[in-house]
Every structure is written in C-alpha cells, then in structure tokens.
Amino acid sequence: MLRSTRSLAQRTARSFSSTATVFTHPTKPLDPAPLPSAASTAPPPPQPNASAASGPSTHFGFKDVPEALKESMVKGVFSSVATSYDVMNDAMSLGIHRLWKDHYVKKMDPHGGMQCLDVAGGTGDIAIRLLDHAREKWADRETHVQVFDINPEMLEEGKKRFAKTMYHGGPQVSFTLGNAENLETIADNSLDLYTIAFGIRNCTHIDRVLKEAHRVLKPGGVFSCLEFSKVTNPVLAKAYELYSFNVIPELGHVLAADRDSYQYLIESIERFPPQAKFSKMIEEAGFTVPKQEPWEDLTFGIAAIHTGVKL
Numbered sequence: 001m002l003r004s005t006r007s008l009a010q011r012t013a014r015s016f017s018s019t020a021t022v023f024t025h026p027t028k029p030l031d032p033a034p035l036p037s038a039a040s041t042a043p044p045p046p047q048p049n050a051s052a053a054s055g056p057s058t059h060f061g062f063k064d065v066p067e068a069l070k071e072s073m074v075k076g077v078f079s080s081v082a083t084s085y086d087v088m089n090d091a092m093s094l095g096i097h098r099l100w101k102d103h104y105v106k107k108m109d110p111h112g113g114m115q116c117l118d119v120a121g122g123t124g125d126i127a128i129r130l131l132d133h134a135r136e137k138w139a140d141r142e143t144h145v146q147v148f149d150i151n152p153e154m155l156e157e158g159k160k161r162f163a164k165t166m167y168h169g170g171p172q173v174s175f176t177l178g179n180a181e182n183l184e185t186i187a188d189n190s191l192d193l194y195t196i197a198f199g200i201r202n203c204t205h206i207d208r209v210l211k212e213a214h215r216v217l218k219p220g221g222v223f224s225c226l227e228f229s230k231v232t233n234p235v236l237a238k239a240y241e242l243y244s245f246n247v248i249p250e251l252g253h254v255l256a257a258d259r260d261s262y263q264y265l266i267e268s269i270e271r272f273p274p275q276a277k278f279s280k281m282i283e284e285a286g287f288t289v290p291k292q293e294p295w296e297d298l299t300f301g302i303a304a305i306h307t308g309v310k311l
C-alpha cells in the first residue's frame with residue numbers, strides 16, 4: 001500500500017507539468033464557458049446570541065458574522081439545497097463541473113487499494129468517480145472511499161446515490177458525519193489520498209482543515225483540492241464578475257426561488273484566497289507543493305486544482 005501511495009505522490013509531483021491539460025489553455029476547444037458550478041445556498045442567518053456576537057468574527061459571503069455561528073449557517077445552506085443540489089449544479093454550470101471533476105479524479109488516478117477520504121463529499125460526486133476510475137482503469141475493487149461531510153442531509157443524498165451503484169452495501173464506501181476541521185475519528189498517518197472539492201471555502205478555519213489533512217495522510221499521501229479560484233485574465237475576470245453578480249443570483253431566483261443562496265455562492269467564491277495565497281497555506285500546513293506547477297487552473301482559473309504531498 002505504501003508503495004502505491006509513494007507512486008501516487010511521485011506521479012503527482014511528476015505529472016504536474018504533463019497534466020497541464022486542455023483546461024489550462026483558454027483557446028482549446030474543451031474549455032467550457034466561464035460559468036460557476038457547485039451550487040450552495042444561504043439560509044436566513046441565525047440571530048447571534050450575546051456570547052457568540054462577542055467572539056471573533058469571520059466572513060459568510062460578504063457578511064461579517066460571529067465565528068461561532070458560521071458553521072451552523074453553512075450547515076443550514078446545504079440542508080436547504082441537499083435534495084436539489086445535483087440538478088442545480090448541472091443547471092448552473094451547464095454541466096461543466098462534471099468535466100472539472102472527471103479531470104480532477106483522472107489526475108489523482110486512484111488505484112492499488114488506496115484508502116481515500118473525500119471531505120465535504122456531499123452527494124458523492126467525487127467518491128463515485130474515484131471508485132469508478134479505480135475499477136474501470138485498474139480493475140481495482142479494493143480502493144476504499146470514506147465520504148465525510150458536516151451535513152447529514154447532503155450525506156443522505158450521497159447514500160441514496162450510492163444505493164443505485166454497484167458499490168451499494170459493499171466494502172468500498174463508507175459515510176462519516178463530521179467537521180473537516182476536526183477529523184477526530186480518523187487515525188494519524190492512515191490515508192493515501194485526501195480529496196476536497198468545492199468544500200474548503202465554506203470552512204471557518206481553512207488552516208485547521210489543512211493541518212488535519214496533513215495529520216491523517218500517510219507519509220507519501222496526497223492532498224488534493226478542487227475549488228473555485230480567480231480568473232487570471234483581467235478582461236475575462238471582469239466579464240466573469242459581471243456574469244456572476246448579475247446573472248447567477250437571478251438564475252437562483254428563477255430556478256430555485258432562492259436569490260440569497262446564489263448571492264452567497266458568488267460571495268463565498270470571491271472571498272476565497274487567490275491561487276498563490278492558497279498554495280502558500282497548503283505549504284504552511286506542512287505539505288510539499290510541486291515547484292513547476294503549484295496549482296492547475298481550470299477554465300481560465302474559474303476553478304483550480306491544488307495538490308500537496310506529505311513527505
């Protein structure tokens with residue numbers, strides 16, 4: 001197992017230059033239109049009580065909220081979208097999130113009976129792809145994915161989806177309710193691959209999430225994050241900003257009668273650190289980030305894949 005982990009780490013480090021794929025070049029035909037995916041919505045914010053309000057504050061979209069409340073607000077967001085999450089994801093992104101996720105999993109190339117943890121795994125989009133990839137490419141039925149999420153409703157949707165797959169009732173998937181900032185149920189140095197897709201920006205303390213990822217990975221294990229990021233070309237960035245702030249909340253209003261939720265989506269993307277800063281945070285958590293390509297931009301940088309290896 002360690003051998004296969006090492007090889008993933010080595011391949012990951014090596015492959016950064018070779019996997020600068022079609023997604024990284026704006027003029028290639030597979031570049032989809034610059035639309036966001038991964039719908040998330042905002043519930044009416046809980047009223048701060050006196051003790052929560054007196055503590056440190058953080059952001060929830062563009063709002064400043066007491067740090068102690070953010071977790072429950074984010075939970076509320078995903079409780080309210082859980083049943084429509086997958087449909088909305090496709091509608092909002094015109095299916096582009098599927099291309100990103102396919103590429104993300106292909107890049108990780110899970111196989112060889114790996115122990116994987118998919119944090120903020122939600123409805124299982126990444127977990128299913130990890131297992132399908134291992135089976136289809138490597139005839140591997142040993143790789144295991146633990147889907148880990150803070151929201152019981154999202155996990156429930158994930159279980160329903162898995163119930164329709166060949167993995168249902170088998171040993172390759174498990175589900176855990178918990179906070180990415182505290183993986184207390186998971187032993188040190190126990191995992192080969194840690195994935196988190198469109199989840200980390202919703203966490204209150206990103207540094208704690210990264211530290212925990214580092215703790216649970218084996219030496220040679222790989223951390224991989226797919227998240228919305230910053231469009232690098234200034235002209236496209238302006239167009240994307242106009243689209244995001246004007247069209248997305250309207251779409252949320254029309255499709256889901258929920259303008260506020262989509263406003264939160266856009267704001268939370270805007271607040272997430274740019275590629276270079278996030279890459280530095282990954283390094284500060286103890287990971288080795290490949291020098292040649294510390295991250296990979298997808299579709300002009302609308303999303304990016306960051307990978308780090310625990311050496």
Ligand SMILES: C[S@@+](CC[C@H](N)C(=O)[O-])C[C@H]1O[C@@H](n2cnc3c(N)ncnc32)[C@H](O)[C@@H]1O
Pocket residue numbers: 038039040074075078119120121122123124125126148149150151154178179180181196197198199202203204
């Ligand atoms: C936008 S969804 C992404 C779901 C899935 N990874 C995907 O790509 O389709 C974000 C997920 O992060 C989860 N989440 C938010 N904060 C979390 C936290 N602190 N710990 C664990 N999961 C969290 C939410 O419950 C939700 O299921």
